[in-house]
Amino acid sequence: MSGKSSFEYPGERATVSWDGKLCIHIGECGRATGELFVGGRKPWCQPDAATDDEVEEVVLRCPTGALSVRFSDGTDPERPPAENTLNVAYNGPLFVRGDLQIDGAPDNVPGLRFRAALCRCGHSKNKPYCDNSHEAAEFRDYGAVGDAGGEIDEPGGPLSIKPLQDGPVLVKGNLTVLASGGRKAWQGTQAAFCRCGESGNKPFCDGAHKKAGFKSE
């Protein structure tokens, strides 16, 4: 991941980091009330214009991991959520939150420890992460989930995310899958999610990547 796309916004107490390659402009930061992020202002992010609690709350809204924060005493306020979730976005990526262990994740993007948007259309130039290429590709999948899965003993814990070469992304650990409408649709401890965009059983892989000649690199 290039350093050129990463920016830091230092304040007296909090420093906010933003990674432009991961940002897909969902706007959770810009639409938040308050003065932390103000479009058109320079710099647009000013941590000293908000309380520590506001900085933490707004930064952790970011669903892609592009935003993160650390405080001047060296602390990172982010902790894994109690429940690992994967939300299948309407015509968009897989939004994952949890105690993420993403294979190959850059260690200079702390947001990816807990939040990520994974490409599922097959077109991202920044695989395994979404870069909004699904829009130009006119990817269509409304995020319904047919399979119900099984049971899990507990909702959280480490969640291993391993993008397989020219194939799906393998997820291992306690996981709850949310359909795009918000329904808790599937639970289990292991699943392979389609990232080529061709599965007939989205969001899960059905082997169609082979026939499609999907290349993950």
Ligand code: FES
């Ligand atoms: S990755 Fe799409 S069907 Fe397997």
